[in-house]
Amino acid sequence: MISKNNIIERFISYVIIDTQSDPDSNKTPSTEKQWNLANKLAVELKKIGMEEVEIDENAYIMATLSANVAHDVPVIGFVSHFDTSPDFTGTNVKPQIIENYDGKDIVLNKEQDIILSPDYFDDLLQYKGQTLITTDGTTLLGADDKAGITEIVTAMEYLINNPQILHGKIRIGFTPDEEIGRGAHKFDVKKFGAAWAYTMDGSQIGELEYENFNAAEAVVKIKGKIVHPGYAKDKMINSMYIAQDFINSLPRLETPEHTDGRQGFFHLTDIKGDVEETILKYIIRDHDKDHFEARKEMISNLAQEINSQHEREVINIEIKDQYYNMREKIEPVMHIVDIAEEAMKQLNITPHIKSIRGGTDGSQLSFMGLPCPNIFAGGHNFHGRYEYVPVESMQRATEVIIKIAELTSEKHK
Secondary structure, eight states: OOOHHHHHHHHHHHHTSOOBOOTTOOSSSSSTTHHHHHHHHHHHHHHHTOEEEEEOTTOOEEEEEOOOSSSOOOOEEEEEEOOBOTTSOOTTOOOEEEOSOOSSOEEEETTTTEEEOTTTOGGGGGGTTSOEEEOOSSSOOOHHHHHHHHHHHHHHHHHHHOTTSOOOOEEEEEESOGGGTOTTTTOOHHHHOOSEEEEEEEOSTTEEEOOBOEEEEEEEEEEOBOOOGGGOTTTOBOHHHHHHHHHHHSOTTSSGGGOOTTOOEEEEEEEEEOSSEEEEEEEEEESSHHHHHHHHHHHHHHHHHHHHTSSSOOEEEEEEEEEOOTHHHHGGGTHHHHHHHHHHHHTTOOOEEOOBSSOOHHHHHHHTTOOOOEEEOOOBSTTSTTOEEEHHHHHHHHHHHHHHHHHHHHTTO
């Protein structure tokens, strides 16, 4: 039985360390503070008995649990990231433990009247009677993905302490900068040496995912012309009005707040401007490759159309692909998904096979030659003040890791 107290203590020791990444930095890791947890993890892995513990110059961590069987078993891996999102502050995290959750509102912060309510977040009701870890309402929690790290480390420790559980060689990897899309950029797949791996980076219990968005970012630069407003007739070009036309010309209902499931979207993430220049930043997402390409074409064509209405080019657009749908790399090796699904069923966890409305390190790793489906880590409401994680979900995720290792060995006798 996985110790509940061990899970709680380990998880809290990770989330109180600020590891927020920075998209405006060109370094790896993007913030120096990520080293604080990276170095702690390297020490901890050695302490629990992991072998070949390495941390490289970019803070990527790898370690090995040797096989305890004589027959040949494919090397498998488990991967999580230790950075937290730049969307909301991760400084001075104060976790709160809610034991035997009663299904009612949780007061995160009385002074600021911040409430985590099942009236709004109805997933909470799944966890009535369980132990929840929340924020104090002023920071994110960091369950994305320190819950995943907690589960992997705890699973490895359990296997080391229970050698009667038979398994092949297991590699684990922890990455920086996943939240800014760079978690796999400097991951050495060849050195990792696994036939396949699993990211522990999903949400609620039972999630199993091998499909994600195709993703691109678009930077739209709009040039205006500043002239004294008293003499501006037929001379001034206000870039903010052109930006408004551009925004309003994209499908209004194809945005994150109006889509779900496999539906794609255009998401305006940032706008800065004055009369002379306005810059819009978008992310473009779609599960279907053809629809993804059509979205990029739509946004480019819109820029060309608006340019044609002016005597000079007023819009310049740069589109850069970020990652692709890992489904095409996973489907040829679907047995790796089948093993994870069977592991959950044997543990009486109902698998929820679904597509990710986002991306993980696994999506990039799959295209780098390491097929890498995603498994639940247990957290909810990532990237904000209402983030929480049920401890029991972390326990079950830990059990899934152990069972996958066991089943992989059994299936290759």
